[in-house]
Amino acid sequence: MTIRVAVTVNGTEYARDVEPRLLLIHFLRDELGLTGSHWGCDTSNCGSCVVWLDAKPVKSCTVLAAMADGRSVHTVEGLERDGQLDPVQEGFIECHGLQCGFCTPGMMMTARWLLDRNPDPSEAEIREAISGQICRCTGYENIVRSVRWAAKHSKDAG
């Protein structure tokens, strides 16, 4: 049995017939070909699969695609706007926030969400925000620096 799932992803509408048990991360990667979001631990621990569902971060390995029907999703592919990288992306480049890059999409989606709510977060606030996400390179120092860089260089800041 399949059901029709219509989702707006990064502003583009998509509709697919899928099994109700399909997880959002697989919907994004396998049905829509949006492989920027990474499928990691599969147990909602690592946060590599974090996307926004209706503007709130969610671990997309723990949400059914069916639950996103009629809602909007934002993924790492949507961070760039009009050919301009988001300050969070620039920060990760400037401060070497990527090592192997696997956790990066989830980290950046959480970082963007944090900065939207708190444009000038302290190091402790950044660490708390990403405390549900794991960098197995243990690159947290640089990730925190990257987010701080983004805060400093955001056009909206200050």
Added chain:
Amino acid sequence: MQVPSHVEYERATSVEHALSLLSRPDTRVLAGGHSLIPMMKLRLAQPEVLVDINGLAELAYIKLAGGELRIGALARHADLLDSALAGEVFPIFHDAERVVADPIVRLWGTVGGSLCQADPSEDLSAVFAAARAIAVIRGRRGDRMVPVREFILGPYETAVGRGELLAEIRVPVIPGTGSAYEKVARRVGDWSVAAVGAVLRLGGAPGKPIVEGAGIGLTAVGAEHFVAAEAEEFLRGRAADAESFTTAGAIAAGHCHPVADQRGPEDYKRHLVAELTARALRRAAGRAGAGTNGAGTNGAGTNGAGNNRTGTNGAGNTT
């Protein structure tokens, strides 16, 4: 790759619609899904039908009414943590929500879902048990009220029957009450090794506070109904001081039933129960004293107790 087994999906458009869908056999409510979906992936849960209630905005609220804090079952953990009202009347909710899972999970996991999951290690069961909360279970023939202490029948088993839905949790707000939650976990976002919630009502003469009522909830240590009933009984009418609280901790530790597992041996967990009970009681007493009513404000032995868990709560030491 972990995939749930085949399941039907229904989206409830109203509470009545949900109740009608839930009258089918082998149906599970899908709210935040952050416990249910992982269990479905592991095939520990294999419902035939999921009823998604995420669209039922009428169940997502936190308000004061009828002398009670009323929490809609669909309120998210983050909503409770962000609620100034909840923090003011029951700081225990903020203590606990700060250590439930992680910030992303808290955006989706629901208060009602946590209670209905009835996981023995889940934090809010002990919190609501300590606060002597009432669960409002809605069915097609109306509401029934079940004390949270009777709501959880055993691991993963609750009083919610077929065709019913947990709609609301009501927490009586009683002047002179202070509350606190103390948890020890191995790392941020992990289940408790042990945790203790305390809700204290103080009376007595100024400077000599007496315990008029105590609620003590225990997490993850096999306490019957998640409470330390013997310790609660001991405290009633006693001086609200450090000595009483330490003794209450020892009683609580003696009457719970922790099991050794990867989170620690039994004696360590009992030690935690004793210490965390005393700490939670001290903080609760301090907060009761600092509250709006005239219960004694000094002498509870709580100087500075409020300072050790503020701020980011050690989240910087993430994995």
